[in-house]
Amino acid sequence: MNSIKYNFFLLNRFVFILYLFGLVSCESNSNHDVDLKSIKSSSSIDSYGFTSDAFQFSISHASQLNVFDSFFVNEGCYQIPGNPKADSLHAFFEELREGYFKKDEGVDYSVIRKEYHTFTHAMDVMVTTHALLESGGGVYLSDGERSSLVLAALGHDVLHTGVSNSFLIQVEHPYYHEMGGDSLQERRSAKYVLELLDKHKILVIADGMDDGQKKKIYNARNLIEQSILWTDITRHKEQLDQVSGISKHLISALSNFRENPKLIGLGAGKDDYESGINISNVLSSEDKALIGSFILHCADISNPGKEWKHCERWAGMVMNEFFSQGDLQKKLGLKPSMNCDRNTVSVPGCQVGFGDYVIRDLYKLLKLTIHDGGSYLLENFNTNQKKWQDLQNIESESGLPYTMKLFPPTRDGGWMGELRSGEN
Ligand SMILES: [Zn+2]
Known part of the structure; x- marks a missing residue:
């Protein structure tokens, strides 16, 4: 077995363990040309979905604020319990x-290239997260819980250092x-988000609130904290098991609200959400924190x-961030963490392994519980997985490593490194 093949073997066998050491792998591509004209000055929340290009809508500070306003300030946006003022939200x-x-x-x-864990x-x-709610997931949560979850998504990696917990x-x-040592950076992120909410008087108990309002705020804060903590990849399997355990309950509860018998047994879909079906009142706070997370x-x-x-494109960035950790x-004089040695790790092999050991079961369970969103991600995943497999085969046959597509976000988008020779 030559060294590349041997590495592939190791990767396929141990890639999941790797993630248990606190590394997150994702993927993506090369279209780094940005079209400033496509950024609308006051876009509606309805214009954002699975196909939205984060590199474009996050290209500048102004465009980021525009998205935030569409989500939390403008007409038709998410309603945060307690109705915080626009000035507080902006701060x-x-x-x-x-x-x-x-x-x-x-x-x-000077060594760490924080390209992936950016704004x-x-x-x-x-x-x-918004797209998953719109594609069916929103039926499981109340208004306040949906808005809190979307807010948690924006804060989930705040203060990330660019290196893993294990490092x-x-x-x-x-x-x-x-x-x-447990969920080190996730706990820092959750703590920071809750402190900022307090500081800006968002989701805080105020004088004159009744018990119902207080409960909504308590639930929202709990969901924010829990959902950020659950982004720790070392808890992936634990979450999969817990969601599998309540999936039948979720679907049967949903069936009681549907009129179309053909949909019985199917996870929540876009039509359910758009027709106003909502089962948040029949689910426990614990189940809702779990499905939200x-x-x-x-x-x-x-x-x-x-x-x-x-x-x-995202795959190139996450792998390069890992590799920079290996360089450091x-x-x-330390041993590089798994998947962090740029001289021995195959990028396509790593992505194939991540897909096989982490992603496939996750998206299948997503499809089971949120039919439309899960179907969308699973279908693309199957196509992408074939492409990574082909690239891995080419690499293996030619003996030449795959060339990563390294197009980090803009400076406003959060990239703080320096370009190296040969990079765009
Ligand atoms: Zn993240």
């Missing part, structure tokens, strides 16, 4: 956004001493289920 947005641009002590950013990724996950533990970074987790690793050009580990 929250600005400070949350800044949290994605922070450089941390103890992480060498562009946060906005991509926010829009995809922070390996070097005994001060964050490890401060937070402990599942939606955010699916959105977080939705790149393999998007169009190939986006899938391949070598510089420090």
Whole structure:
């Protein structure tokens, strides 16, 4: 077995374990040309969905604010319990956004290329969470829970360092001493989002609120915290098991609200959501926190289920971020984490492994519970998986490594590195 084939073997066998060490893989493509004219000055929330290009709608600070306004300020937007003022929401947005641009002590950013965990990724996950709700998932949650989940999506990776939890533990970074080893960065993100909400008086209990209003705010904050914590990839299997456990209950509860007998047994769809079906009142808070967190987790690793050009582009960025961690580990005399050594890891092989061990079962369960959104991601995933497999075969047969498509987001989009020679 030559060294490339041996690495493929190792990857296929251990790629899932790799993710248990705190690395997230996704994918995407190369169309880095941005069309400024396509950015609408005041787009409606209805114009955002699975096919929206995050690199375009996050190209500038102004365009990002435009999306945020479409989601939380303009007519037809998500209604946050307590109805916070637009000024508070804008101040929250600005400070949350800044949290994605922070450089941390103890992480060498002359080596680390934080290309994936950027504000562009946060906005991509926010829009995809919205798309999953619109494609059926919204029937399981109340108005307030849906808006909180979309807000959580925007904040889910705030303060991310650009290195994995396992790296922070390996070097005994001060964050490890401060937070402990479990879901280290996810807990930092959740804590920060809740603190910012307090600071800007969003989702806080106010004088004169009745018990019903207080309960909505409590539920919303709980969902934000839980859903961000569940984005820890080491909890992936645990979540899959728990959602599988309640899936029959969700679908049978939904069937009681449907008039069309042909839909019995099918997960929630776009038609259910658009016809106003909502079963949030018959589900427990625990079940809703779980299904909401599942939606955010699916959105977080939705790149393999998007169009190939986006899938391949995101894959290049996440792998390069991992590889930069491997570079830093070598510089420090440490062993690179799995999938972080650019000299030995196959990018297509890694994506094939991630698809086989993580994505396929996740999207199947998504299709079972949210039929339309799950079908969309699963269909694209199957196409993309074949492409990665072909690229892996070419690599294996030629002995030449796949060339990554490295087109990071704009500076406003959150990319803080320097271009290297040969890059665009
Ligand atoms: Zn993320």
